[in-house]
Amino acid sequence: MIDTTPIPTALLDRLLRRVERPARYTNAEWNAVVRPWEAAKVHLVLAFADVYEVGMSNLGMSILYDIVNRQPGMLAERAYAPWPDMAAALQEAHLPLFSLESRRPLAAFDVVGFSLGYELNFTTMLKMLSLARLPLRSAERTDALPLVIAGGAACYNPEPIWAFCDLVVIGDGEEALVELLLLYSAYLEQGIRANAQNREGKTDFLARAARLEGVYVPEFYEPQYSEGGRFLGLRPVRAGVPSRVRSRTVMPLPSPPTKPVVPYVEVVHDRATIEVRRGCGQGCRFCQAGMVYRPVRERPPHEIIAAAKELLLNTGYDELGLLSLSTCDYRGIEKLIEQLQAELGEEIAISLPSLRLDSFSVQLAERVEKRRRPGLTFAPEAGTQRLRDVINKKVTEEQLYEVAELVFSRGWRRIKLYFMIGLPTETDEDVYGIVHLCRRVLAIGRRHHGNRASVSVSVATFIPKPHTPFQWVAYIAEADLQCRLDILRRGLRKAGLELSWHDPRMSYVEAVLARGDRRCAAILEQAYTMGAWLDPWDEHFRWQAWQEALHAAAFPVEDYVRSPWPLDAPLPWEFIDTGVHRSFLQREYARALEGQLTPDCFEQCSGCGVSQARAIRCWE
Amino acid sequence: MKGHLYEVTWARGPAIKYISHLDLMRTWERMLRRARLPLLYTQGFNPRPRLSFAAALPVGILAEAELAFFALREDVDPQRALAALRQQAVTGLCVRALRSLPANTNPPQARAALYLVRPSKEGLPADLAERVHALLAQEKLLSARRTREGAEQLLDLRPLIEELHLTECPPPSLHMQLSLRPGATARPEQVLELLGLDPYEAEITRLRLILVGPVAS
Numbered sequence: 076m077i078d079t080t081p082i083p084t085a086l087l088d089r090l091l092r093r094v095e096r097p098a099r100y101t102n103a104e105w106n107a108v109v110r111p112w113e114a115a116k117v118h119l120v121l122a123f124a125d126v127y128e129v130g131m132s133n134l135g136m137s138i139l140y141d142i143v144n145r146q147p148g149m150l151a152e153r154a155y156a157p158w159p160d161m162a163a164a165l166q167e168a169h170l171p172l173f174s175l176e177s178r179r180p181l182a183a184f185d186v187v188g189f190s191l192g193y194e195l196n197f198t199t200m201l202k203m204l205s206l207a208r209l210p211l212r213s214a215e216r217t218d219a220l221p222l223v224i225a226g227g228a229a230c231y232n233p234e235p236i237w238a239f240c241d242l243v244v245i246g247d248g249e250e251a252l253v254e255l256l257l258l259y260s261a262y263l264e265q266g267i268r269a270n271a272q273n274r275e276g277k278t279d280f281l282a283r284a285a286r287l288e289g290v291y292v293p294e295f296y297e298p299q300y301s302e303g304g305r306f307l308g309l310r311p312v313r314a315g316v317p318s319r320v321r322s323r324t325v326m327p328l329p330s331p332p333t334k335p336v337v338p339y340v341e342v343v344h345d346r347a348t349i350e351v352r353r354g355c356g357q358g359c360r361f362c363q364a365g366m367v368y369r370p371v372r373e374r375p376p377h378e379i380i381a382a383a384k385e386l387l388l389n390t391g392y393d394e395l396g397l398l399s400l401s402t403c404d405y406r407g408i409e410k411l412i413e414q415l416q417a418e419l420g421e422e423i424a425i426s427l428p429s430l431r432l433d434s435f436s437v438q439l440a441e442r443v444e445k446r447r448r449p450g451l452t453f454a455p456e457a458g459t460q461r462l463r464d465v466i467n468k469k470v471t472e473e474q475l476y477e478v479a480e481l482v483f484s485r486g487w488r489r490i491k492l493y494f495m496i497g498l499p500t501e502t503d504e505d506v507y508g509i510v511h512l513c514r515r516v517l518a519i520g521r522r523h524h525g526n527r528a529s530v531s532v533s534v535a536t537f538i539p540k541p542h543t544p545f546q547w548v549a550y551i552a553e554a555d556l557q558c559r560l561d562i563l564r565r566g567l568r569k570a571g572l573e574l575s576w577h578d579p580r581m582s583y584v585e586a587v588l589a590r591g592d593r594r595c596a597a598i599l600e601q602a603y604t605m606g607a608w609l610d611p612w613d614e615h616f617r618w619q620a621w622q623e624a625l626h627a628a629a630f631p632v633e634d635y636v637r638s639p640w641p642l643d644a645p646l647p648w649e650f651i652d653t654g655v656h657r658s659f660l661q662r663e664y665a666r667a668l669e670g671q672l673t674p675d676c677f678e679q680c681s682g683c684g685v686s687q688a689r690a691i692r693c694w695e
Numbered sequence: 696m697k698g699h700l701y702e703v704t705w706a707r708g709p710a711i712k713y714i715s716h717l718d719l720m721r722t723w724e725r726m727l728r729r730a731r732l733p734l735l736y737t738q739g740f741n742p743r744p745r746l747s748f749a750a751a752l753p754v755g756i757l758a759e760a761e762l763a764f765f766a767l768r769e770d771v772d773p774q775r776a777l778a779a780l781r782q783q784a785v786t787g788l789c790v791r792a793l794r795s796l797p798a799n800t801n802p803p804q805a806r807a808a809l810y811l812v813r814p815s816k817e818g819l820p821a822d823l824a825e826r827v828h829a830l831l832a833q834e835k836l837l838s839a840r841r842t843r844e845g846a847e848q849l850l851d852l853r854p855l856i857e858e859l860h861l862t863e864c865p866p867p868s869l870h871m872q873l874s875l876r877p878g879a880t881a882r883p884e885q886v887l888e889l890l891g892l893d894p895y896e897a898e899i900t901r902l903r904l905i906l907v908g909p910v911a912s
Contacts, residue, residue, distance in 0.1 A: 084709075092755055092895045097713035103786040105725070337725060339711070339718045339785075391725030391783070422728075422736060 077219060077268070079112075079183035082173050090164040098340045099127035100161060102175040105337040106389065108144045108151075109176045115150035117260040119143055119252075120174045120184040120221075122203055124196035125611065127155040131336070132344040134398060135227060135248065136190055141332035142249055149256055152176035152184070153336075156199045156609065162206060172206035181207035185263055186256065187221045189240070191229040194588035195581065195610040197236055197599050200225070202608035204239070211600065213241045213294065219271035222259060222280075226252070231322070231367050232541040232648035235588050235595035237293035242281060244289055245651055246322030246367070247353075249329050251289045258284060285316040289323025292316065296650070298593050304630050306592050308645045321652045324689060328353055328372050333385040337392070346394035346426065347386045349379055351411075355400035356676030356693075359456070360467045360667050361498065363540040364400055366660075367653045369685040370693040371676060376411050380418055387423060394424045403431040403439060404677070412443060429454075432470045437481045450489025450531075451482050457498060458508025464670040465500050467663075472512065479516045483523040490516055490530050496559045497537040497551030499667065506559040509534075510566030517571050531573040534563060536582035540589050541648040542655065544663035547640040550586040553579075580618045581610065586636050587625065592647035598624045598632075656684035698735040698745065698766035700796040701776065707758040710787030716751040722785060723763060730779035735766040749904050750805035750875050753882060757900040760791065764802035770795075805875045805904035807857055810883045812869040815896035819869070824861055826890050827869075831859060838885045852889065855881035872905070 091097035102109075112118070121140055123130030130136055136153070143151035152174035157165065165172065171180040181187055187207070189200050201211055204223070210216050213223060225236060226244035233243040244251045259280060267276035278294075285292040295316045299307040311318055331349050338345075354368035383395055395415070397405075405411065415425060425443040430436040432453045440451055455470055457463045463470055482490055494509050513532050520528025536556065539548045551559075556579055567574040588595055605620030625632045640646070642661060649657070659682060666673060673681050676693055680686070686693050707719075714722065724744050727734055736742035749762035767776075777793040784790050820826070830836065836853040858872035873881040884894035 089895065091713055096715075097754070098711075098715065098718060101710070101713050103710040105722075105785050339714045339722060341718065341721070388729065388731075391727070391729035393724070393728065422734070422742065 077180075077182050079179055081178040082170055082180070084178075086168065086170065087178065090161065090168055090170070094161045094164055095158060096340055099155070100157065100175070102178070104339060105391075106334045107176060107336045108140070110144060110150040112150070112177055112179070114148075116148040117150070117186065117256045117263055118184045119149065119151045119186045119188055119256060120154050120181055121151055121188050121190060122154045122181065122200075123156070123190045124199040124203060125156055125192070125609070126158055127338070128340065128342045130155045130190070131338045131342040133190065133192065134348055134350060137332050137335045137348075138329075139188070139190075139248055139252055140336070141334070142253060142329070143256065146253055146256070148260060149253075152179075154181060154203070156203055157206070159609070159615065162202070165206060171208050172203055182209055182221060184221050185268070186259060187223045188252065189223070189225040189227075191225050191227040191236070193229045193611075194235070194585045196229060197588060198603045198608045198610055200236070201239065201599060201603040205603075211603075212238050214238070214274075216241075216277075217271050217274050218267045218276040219269070222277060224255070228364065231363065231651060231653070232589065232591070233291055233293065234298075234593050234647045235591040235599060237593050238596040239599075240293065241277060242284055243291045243293065244323065245291055245320055246289045246653075247325040248323070249325050251287060251323050254287050255284055255290065258287075282313065282315065285313075288321050291320045291651070293593075298647070306645060306647050309647070309650045319650050319652045322367065322654070324368075324370075324654070326370075326372055326689075326691065328374050330378065331374070331382045331386075333382050334389045335386070337390045344396060345392075346396045347383070347390050347392040348396040348398050349382055349386065350374065350398045351379055351402060352399035352405050355404065357401060357404070357469070358467050358663075358673050358675065358681065360465075360544040360663055361456075361495070361537060361540070362400075363543050366543050366655055366683075368400070369653070369655060369676075369683060370689070370691065373405060376407060376414065379411060380414055383415055384418060387419060393422060394426055395419065396426045396428060398428055401429055401431060402427045403429075403433075403436045404675075406677075408439065409442075412439065416443075432474055432478055434477060434481050437478055437485070441485055450487050450491055450529075452491040452493070453478065454493035455512065456493065456495055457501075457505060458494065458510070458512055459505045461670060462498060462501060462505045462508070464672055465667045466498055467667065467673055469672060469675075475512060476515065476519060479519045483520045483528060488520065488524045488527050488529065490520065492516070492530065492532050494532065494534050495537040496534055496563075497556060499537075499545055499548045501551075501559075503559065503562060506562045507566065509563060513567060513572060514569070517569075521571070526571065529571045529573060531575070532563070532567055534560075534574065534576040536577055536579055536586075538582060538586045538589055541646070542651070542653055542660070544660045544667060546590065546646065546660065547642055547644075547664065549639040550583070550636045552637055578613065578616065580621070581616055583636070584610065584621050584625075587632055590636070590647070594629050598628050601627055652688070654683075654685040654688035659683045697799075698768055699770050700764060700766050700798065700800055700802070701771075701773065702794055702796050702802075703763050703765070703777075703780065703790060704792040705758075705761050705763065706789040706791055707752065707756075707761065708787040708789065709757065711785060712755055712757055712787075715754050716748075719752060720746065720748065722788070723765075726780060726783045726785065726788075727765060729783040730776070732765075732771060732776055732779065733768040735768050747802045749803060749906060750808060752901065755899070756810075756883070757898065759900060760903045761901070762803075762805075762904055762906075764796070803906040803908065806907045807872055807874050807876075807905040809858075809870065809872045809902045809905065811900045811902050812871070812883060812887065813898040813900070814866060814868065815893075815898075817896075819861075819867055820892075823867075823869070823890070823892075827859055827861060830886075830889055831856070836889055838889065840885070850881075852881050852885055855879055856886060859886065875904070 295313040354371040601624035607620040609615040745766040855874040887894040
């Protein structure tokens with residue numbers, strides 16, 4: 076029998092007094108929903124594979140929590156990865172990982188739903204399963220144990236985690252999750268959890284679940300490999316399951332949550348958030364989100380304004396974030412901001428998470444910057460015009476200088492610039508281009524603010540991601556990466572310039588997992604066993620564990636990641652149909668190599684295939 | 696403080712005893728905004744509501760009568776403000792009382808606090824009365840504490856213990872009045888350690904604050 080009793084407060088108290096930031100584990104936040112356990116037919120725990128502060132800033136979690144808790148007969152609670160001190164304390168006290176709301180062990184829930192933002196969260200999911208005392212592999216979890224499912228942006232290539240999840244939701248989760256819970260509640264009513272012998276009941280449920288749009292049941296598919304270990308394809312091995320899984324797209328956007336949980340501890344984004352738009356039509360060729368969340372869906376202004384008012388009243392926040400991949404692209408953004416400011420009053424700050432590189436955006440930022448942040452952030456992504464054309468980032472050097480001029484002249488003293496290195500066709504010259512741009516931007520700043528001007532430069536390593544025009548491209552060679560980082564370190568060693576870069580070892584792991592196939596599951600298991608989890612955290616990243624796991628892999632990882640893939644080769648994630656055609660991605664890749672720009676969806680349709688696939692018009 | 700000044704007395708229950716003081720301040724700000732009170736903000740680039748506390752409340756300690764002060768742009772009936780705040784109070788935070796203060800009063804600071812320490816399951820040790828007696832007989836009580844930078848610092852706690860005694864009424868418990876002045880603050884846990892008690896095993900409640908000077912009423 077599974078123990079479903081809440082962990083006694085007195086027992087927990089002893090741990091909480093000894094760990095850092097105990098408030099992460101105590102619930103009782105404003106707007107937290109504690110539904111009566113017995114009254115619910117299906118109990119879901121939304122498990123975020125990173126710590127509380129990151130998870131509480133994730134809008135997806137908030138949306139799903141809200142939707143599920145509004146369904147009759149359903150209950151959703153939350154769980155986050157504990158910080159290592161708490162994880163150790165739990166293990167020492169022989170206590171399992173528990174949910175925040177009712178403090179019940181994760182195993183007490185019918186469904187554990189993991190939210191996976193990106194590939195470096197995978198091992199944390201394994202750690203959480205293990206802290207919950209659940210077997211890592213689905214095949215080893217009987218009907219008596221919770222169904223383990225996953226969703227989130229990292230699931231557009233679910234193959235590395237295929238062995239751990241009973242099913243994976245691909246795409247928007249709002250509808251699919253509720254449908255799944257509804258379907259599963261019928262099995263619960265028939266007493267599925269009484270069966271601790273095998274997982275026949277789950278298999279039966281999964282066969283039905285696999286027919287829902289956006290639901291992928293890994294065990295019903297089998298990969299084929301050539302003798303040399305080349306991936307040949309994935310084929311269904313059970314009758315009635317689709318050969319391709321179509322990702323889920325909700326249209327129009329469901330109404331936004333207006334009573335989100337308000338954390339006590341300061342989290343990454345400590346403000347009220349409204350998603351104003353999902354998807355992005357700019358067509359940057361490296362960007363997975365811009366390709367998979369198509370078409371662009373905008374929330375009408377009246378809905379945003381009404382929700383914003385409610386949201387602020389219900390939370391007491393003094394800041395409202397307008398969230399999207401590119402908020403400045405929202406049609407009528409100026410008018411929206413004007414109306415929001417009029418409706419919300421001047422004590423409420425409005426924040427735009429991402430700024431487009433043009434003067435329009437700076438003017439918008441100026442309008443909303445009540446609390447003057449020290450600077451503004453932009454992403455030119457590449458250092459030369461040639462390379463920006465390759466990646467379809469429609470920004471010119473002149474534009475950047477104009478923007479810098481405007482930003483510094485309006486009183487800001489700091490500009491933050493995002494770049495990538497390792498982009499396809501990149502040479503040292505492109506990286507010298509970054510140095511050149513940053514130095515010139517600083518020179519502009521100095522004209523306005525003297526030595527008080529600064530430019531901070533954040534450099535990420537380009538990682539080829541599935542479902543993008545660059546999915547065939549090789550990950551940068553280590554020697555080139557080190558050489559280009561050196562160019563930046565030397566070129567940007569100057570007062571007023573601040574360079575930071577992603578740990579190349581983390582990027583490498585991300586690159587392996589991003590395009591990994593099922594053979595990565597063993598790597599994940601191995602790395603986890605060697606102590607890897609909370610990989611996005613510098614202080615916890617265990618490179619040695621990863622090195623050993625990658626070394627022990629059943630295929631030559633180095634070669635897999637660092638060689639270009641043939642354009643006609645079958646890809647491990649191609650069984651997922653996002654609506655965007657392979658031919659479009661290939662065409663975009665070819666245009667990239669020719670340095671040809673492709674216009675924004677809003678200006679001109681580039682024929683990616685989504686409008687036909689979904690039988691919709693992208694811009695109504 | 697400018698504007699219409701109010702003093703609010705509040706208590707902290709077990710549900711939120713792990714919330715840090717900084718987080719409690721932000722919680723109060725949000726409660727005040729949710730209560731739709733016409734808050735007075737500070738001037739400048741980063742306007743904050745005019746809100747202050749008589750003393751910081753350390754993590755893990757319950758409280759019976761903490762004091763917070765806030766300023767409003769308009770004169771609001773204290774009873775109405777109290778009702779509005781109670782509706783918006785987070786779990787475990789009890790808004791006990793609210794009154795308006797005369798204009799131009801400076802919000803007072805606490806100089807000491809009275810604590811009640813309830814024993815754990817095992818109860819207080821039999822010789823605690825002697826231990827208390829012995830402790831108070833010392834001239835100096837050096838206690839090590841870690842500064843923010845991680846260095847160890849020795850602090851003489853003896854002058855900071857203004858009162859320390861056992862109450863007999865069951866269950867027996869420990870009362871202590873400790874100084875809270877800047878740079879001269881003793882924490883009840885430190886005193887418990889000096890008495891040879893495990894501070895993690897006791898329930899500590901701050902009963903009330905003793906303010907610097909009288910507040911004009």
